[in-house]
Amino acid sequence: MDANILMQALSFDFVQNALFAGVLISIAAGIIGSLVVVNRLTFLAGGIAHSSYGGIGLAIFLGIPILFGATLFAVLTAVFIAFITQYNKTRIDSIIGMMWALGMAVGIIFVDLTPGYNVDLMSYLFGSIIAVSNEDILYMLVLDCLVILLVTIFYKEILAVSYDSEFAKLRGISVRFFYTLILILAALCVVAAIRVVGLILVIALLTIPTYLAEFFASRLSTMMIISSLFALFFTISGLLISYFYDISSGASIIIVGVVTLFIVKVIKR
Template sequence: MIEALQFEFMQHALLAGLLVSFAAGIIGSLIVVNRMVFLAGGIAHTSYGGIGLAVYFGLPIFLGASLFAVGAALLIAGLTLKKRHRMDTFIGLIWAVGMAIGVIFVDLTPGYNVDLMSYLFGSILAVSSEDLYFMSALLVLILMVITFWYRDILAVSYDSEYAGLRDVNVRFFYTLILILSALTVVIAIKVVGLILVIAMLTIPVYIAEKLSSSLFSMMFLSGAIATLFTLVGLWFSYTYNLTSGASIIIVSAVSLGTFLLFHKEK
């Protein structure tokens, strides 16, 4: 695979994989500890509405998907802050409506023949310089948020009622987690697609959770593990001429199975 790095698209793919993997590891940890795994799939599919709108109005795909995903995250935050036990109901509804909106606007776009496979299973080999700027900015934003507000996010994630008693702004941090999750899902779609995004956000986190003693170590170990899976998946994809996103997830799943086989619970 070394010789392939002479090509710009492979350099972009490798860098995108690294950026998205670390972002997914950190945010995936927050998704898991907040019990929002279904949220990742919901936002991923809801963001297809933004893809459809971007196609129809001639906007950048990332912009349309990001705005739609953030809008969905804000809506979910407003609906579920006091009723987290009903989150699956609201996410299921928004999931279906978002997908429907996207399909309708793609259908209404004259002369546009959309490649659904690139959104369903990712298109990491088609990452542009603008995409890399967006991914880099998001990772920097995530690192800044975690650095400055780690204790508050930790409190809200594990015991929001106690956090509220300690005068932590639960609404703000809960909404912030959802917005960062939405944006991370959008960039992960570029790597593994709508269908596989949940696996990318949860498999490395599951392994890291078993090996970590704190949320902080879990987040960064998840990022390292996700990066390893992405690199091996890209090599596998290049060597055997397979879809990159699917290859990354297969590598992740096989690694998880191997980990479960040899890891003993304490």
């Protein structure tokens, strides 16, 4: 890539916003992705991600900020899933599948009912990091601060719940509370990442960096840091590829992640 072309690209505000968004979402994805993978919540996070489309459709229908609608829907879904899975673990897959489909269906119906809507829904399905707004960046910044603050304060409790919930319960730690907290943080991270990679690909951004980090880390805190660095590498590389070759940024980011995972696995073997 020509250095002059790269410097010219960096002079554009939308490219600067995209880079800033990439850094911010990588931090959240690395930390929350580690918790999602360690607690084996990937499928649950996927259900939350697709359910949030209902909030996007509702926001478009009511004319309210899309981020607000998606966040509200995602958090409510996370709380509902946490409640259900705590009391009825025999049908978790069926419940998540139902919420997955219901959220998508509700979103589609609300969009269909909205007269003359002109929102680019593809950017929410597959991501468009170049189109992030100042509002999106502020959301990601607040999310990063919240995630870092909560994980720092409750690190020992989260660690105990993630690796041995029975031991944590015996130590008097509220497993239900921290389980719900992890799902709510995952929901917020999903909403933030939708603008970057889209809700279809958001789970890949949460899981691939952590899968890679597991090769190099034996502690949860180290895994979070390495995972964030991998996520940052994926987002920046994918952004540059999408800019220079005029292809989808979300897909580019995930392809870089998958290729990196494949290379690391081959080298490790």
